[in-house]
Amino acid sequence: MAAIRRRDLSAREAIDAALSRIAVSNGALNAFTGIFPERARARAVEVDAALSAGRDPGTLAGVPFAAKDLFDVAGVVTRAGAKVTLADPPAVRDADAVAALEAHGAILVGVTNMDEFAYGFVTENEHTGATHNPHDLARIAGGSSGGSAAAVGADLVSLSLGSDTNGSIRVPAAFCGIFGIRPTMETLSTRGAYPFCNSLDTIGPFARTAADLEVAYRALAGDVPESAAIAKPRVARLGGYFATGLRPEAQEAVDIVASALGAHSVVELAGARLAREAAFIITACEAGELHAPRLRTQAADYDVATRDRLLAGALVPARWYIRAQRFRSVFYAEIQALFADWDVLLAPATAYHATPIGAKTIVIDGIESDIRPNVGVFTQPITLAGTPVVTVPIVKRDALPVGVQLIGRAGSEAMLLALARELEASGTVGAGKVPVLV
Amino acid sequence: MDNKEADLATYVDAAAAMAGIQLDPERRAAVITVMTRIAAFAADLDELTIPLEVEVAGRFIP
Numbered sequence: 181m182a183a184i185r186r187r188d189l190s191a192r193e194a195i196d197a198a199l200s201r202i203a204v205s206n207g208a209l210n211a212f213t214g215i216f217p218e219r220a221r222a223r224a225v226e227v228d229a230a231l232s233a234g235r236d237p238g239t240l241a242g243v244p245f246a247a248k249d250l251f252d253v254a255g256v257v258t259r260a261g262a263k264v265t266l267a268d269p270p271a272v273r274d275a276d277a278v279a280a281l282e283a284h285g286a287i288l289v290g291v292t293n294m295d296e297f298a299y300g301f302v303t304e305n306e307h308t309g310a311t312h313n314p315h316d317l318a319r320i321a322g323g324s325s326g327g328s329a330a331a332v333g334a335d336l337v338s339l340s341l342g343s344d345t346n347g348s349i350r351v352p353a354a355f356c357g358i359f360g361i362r363p364t365m366e367t368l369s370t371r372g373a374y375p376f377c378n379s380l381d382t383i384g385p386f387a388r389t390a391a392d393l394e395v396a397y398r399a400l401a402g403d404v405p406e407s408a409a410i411a412k413p414r415v416a417r418l419g420g421y422f423a424t425g426l427r428p429e430a431q432e433a434v435d436i437v438a439s440a441l442g443a444h445s446v447v448e449l450a451g452a453r454l455a456r457e458a459a460f461i462i463t464a465c466e467a468g469e470l471h472a473p474r475l476r477t478q479a480a481d482y483d484v485a486t487r488d489r490l491l492a493g494a495l496v497p498a499r500w501y502i503r504a505q506r507f508r509s510v511f512y513a514e515i516q517a518l519f520a521d522w523d524v525l526l527a528p529a530t531a532y533h534a535t536p537i538g539a540k541t542i543v544i545d546g547i548e549s550d551i552r553p554n555v556g557v558f559t560q561p562i563t564l565a566g567t568p569v570v571t572v573p574i575v576k577r578d579a580l581p582v583g584v585q586l587i588g589r590a591g592s593e594a595m596l597l598a599l600a601r602e603l604e605a606s607g608t609v610g611a612g613k614v615p616v617l618v
Numbered sequence: 619m620d621n622k623e624a625d626l627a628t629y630v631d632a633a634a635a636m637a638g639i640q641l642d643p644e645r646r647a648a649v650i651t652v653m654t655r656i657a658a659f660a661a662d663l664d665e666l667t668i669p670l671e672v673e674v675a676g677r678f679i680p
Contacts, residue, residue: 454666457659464656476638479645488645492652495633500660505674507663553655 184242191242198244238285275372292327301555322352347559354529354583365566458504468493529583
């Protein structure tokens with residue numbers, strides 16, 4: 181990332197190279213749904229001019245990035261992976277997150293594929309097609325920010341933006357073998373990001389290295405204390421709910437990280453199952469309410485994978501929703517109690533590695549379960565607590581990537597990012613080599 | 619279809635009519651399937667005793 185600031189490479193060269201990589205590989209990946217070469221090249225000229233004049237364009241000078249196609253881009257219709265939005269007016273200004281990265285010198289090159297309205301974990305979209313996993317093109321990239329994760333996983337861009345309501349950054353980061361962060365609720369501005377479920381929505385970056393993730397996070401968050409790292413954080417792994425129904429690769433990933441961190445204690449979040457169920461209800465209800473006006477007249481134009489859940493959500497009795505929201509406070513108290521004794525909790529990001537595109541079910545321990553609603557089974561409970569999570573990748577040779585969640589107390593992003601850096605420096609986690617697309 | 623499922627189907631029909639949402643037979647069946655799942659989750663949450671003083675989280679800032 182520093183090459184442009186050092187003037188080893190011009191921003192224009194970096195952008196042209198990124199656009200060339202996208203032109204070569206996007207046909208196989210279907211990561212990008214929109215590319216903005218003119219905007220990107222114009223911005224690159226500005227960055228190069230600033231550097232020539234001796235000004236510092238920022239920590240992300242000339243770094244190409246992508247944004248999930250739910251972030252507003254001035255002059256472009258924010259599609260959010262849908263058909264019903266195609267006739268919407270173009271955005272009048274960039275989303276806050278896009279503007280924040282560009283204020284630090286980064287350059288937006290395009291927008292990326294996603295599950296319709298972010299309601300899914302697979303990025304198999306009826307309107308825009310499936311995004312393919314850069315580690316195995318026959319498999320899903322995860323979702324709902326699948327295009328953003330695949331674009332970084334394949335090194336088409338160095339950074340990307342996603343959103344995470346129930347795991348939509350953490351799941352695709354794990355499947356694509358990269359780093360991602362879901363920040364503490366309300367930490368990063370969601371203004372200009374198409375809403376999904378307002379009381380659970382967050383946005384955050386993806387990167388191939390922990391250091392790049394931290395630079396991007398700091399650009400988005402503004403002032404983050406530099407000295408937040410804890411010399412020796414107290415780390416425990418979550419058992420019970422989070423140790424049940426995993427395939428071996430997911431279990432082994434947690435074992436690897438736990439071993440590296442000396443995390444020998446196992447603790448329980450007794451309310452995890454109910455937390456997931458409450459998040460499911462809240463999501464359906466808020467998203468259903470949001471889409472009810474369009475569902476009255478345009479239901480047939482929704483992705484079938486999304487439509488029926490939105491329709492059901494629009495009909496949920498208020499009492500169920502309110503009770504789920506009340507439980508949220510109960511669950512937050514429970515996880516806070518754990519943070520009295522521990523700084524970081526470990527959990528698998530997913531129960532398995534990326535599944536084949538089009539697969540409907542998976543068998544674990546002899547039990548067949550649906551993939552679409554269950555990919556986020558380990559991310560969704562943490563969503564309810566609103567605390568930050570950094571997903572770190574385990575990428576082994578000849579194996580598909582998996583991810584581990586580093587879960588911290590509210591406001592502990594700097595500590596989690598520092599821990600991710602340490603794990604990467606020790607070789608415990610990391611994106612590894614850029615995969616050859618096959 | 620047992621009584622509970624029938625009640626849920628009746629509820630979905632009534633709520634959809636109140637919301638001005640039309641459900642063709644295929645879509646109605648799919649929505650009832652989703653609503654059945656949500657109802658099961660709601661029933662789980664109902665079994666928990668939540669103290670009266672615990673308010674709705676609302677706009678949640680941990």
